[in-house]
Amino acid sequence: xxxxxxxxxxxxxxxxxxxxxxxxxxxxxxxxxxxxxxxxxxxxxxxxxxxxxxxxxxxxxxxxxxxxxxxxxxxxxxxxxxxxxxxxxxxxxxxxxxxxxxxxxxxxxxxxxxxxxxxxxxxxxxxxxxxxxxxxxxxxxxxxxxxxxxxxxxxxxxxxxxxxxxxxxxxxxxxxxxxxx
Numbered sequence: 625x626x627x628x629x630x631x632x633x634x635x636x637x638x639x640x641x642x643x644x645x646x647x648x649x650x651x652x653x654x655x656x657x658x659x660x661x662x663x664x665x666x667x668x669x670x671x672x673x674x675x676x677x678x679x680x681x682x683x684x685x686x687x688x689x690x691x692x693x694x695x696x697x698x699x700x701x702x703x704x705x706x707x708x709x710x711x712x713x714x715x716x717x718x719x720x721x722x723x724x725x726x727x728x729x730x731x732x733x734x735x736x737x738x739x740x741x742x743x744x745x746x747x748x749x750x751x752x753x754x755x756x757x758x759x760x761x762x763x764x765x766x767x768x769x770x771x772x773x774x775x776x777x778x779x780x781x782x783x784x785x786x787x788x789x790x791x792x793x794x795x796x797x798x799x800x801x802x803x804x805x
Contacts, residue, residue, distance in 0.1 A: 641720040644735040648715075651739025655772040656746060659755040671759070678760050683769045684753040708745040712738055726795070730787040736780030743773030 666672070666682035673679050715738040722731055747754040756769035 640722070640731070641716075644719045644731050645716065645738070647732075647735045648739035648742065651736060651772070651776045652743045652746070655740070655743035655776070658772050659743075659747065659757070662755060662757040666757070677762055678758075680757055681759045681769055683756045683759075684751070685756050685769075686753045705745065705748050708741050708748070712741050712745065715741070727787075729783050729791060733780040733783030733787060736776040736783065738780075740773040740775070740777035740780065743771075743776070747773075 662680070662682050666680070668682055668684065671679045671681040715734050719731060719734050719738070722734075744754045754771065754773075756771050756774070758771060758775075759769045760767045
């Protein structure tokens with residue numbers, strides 16, 4: 625009679641999920657620290673030139689990406705709080721159920737999106753708007769101001785797309801015995 629060893633996979637999976645959530649919380653910390661620094665050192669709309677194409681600025685965004693719905697009467701803040709909360713919970717669940725191996729790029733992307741979503745959620749809950757402060761421009765053109773959380777969401781989304789569009793297809797081709805790309 626052989627004794628069955630306890631399965632360590634659930635514990636390992638939980639540890640991995642905690643590691644990725646820890647990375648998400650590091651993103652939240654850097655995001656909130658940078659926003660607090662801007663709030664303490666800049667007045668609203670104040671700009672400080674850093675490079676010929678980059679300024680620090682303090683802006684308040686009551687909308688979503690690219691100030692979508694910013695001109696509304698305030699109801700959009702509750703909508704964005706609800707969406708960010710739902711997305712954050714879904715990302716925590718997704719990180720918890722990811723397979724043990726071969727999903728590092730996807731997990732990194734999910735962790736970055738989670739950290740960014742929570743960072744902006746905190747702003748909305750505390751202030752009713754998101755603090756944006758990174759402004760890139762060239763002559764009369766400027767990209768909408770953004771923050772660390774927005775950067776994390778963008779980088780995370782790119783990694784998630786890369787995983788789904790490139791890495792998953794490669795894995796499927798290998799599994800089917802087809803030659804590599």
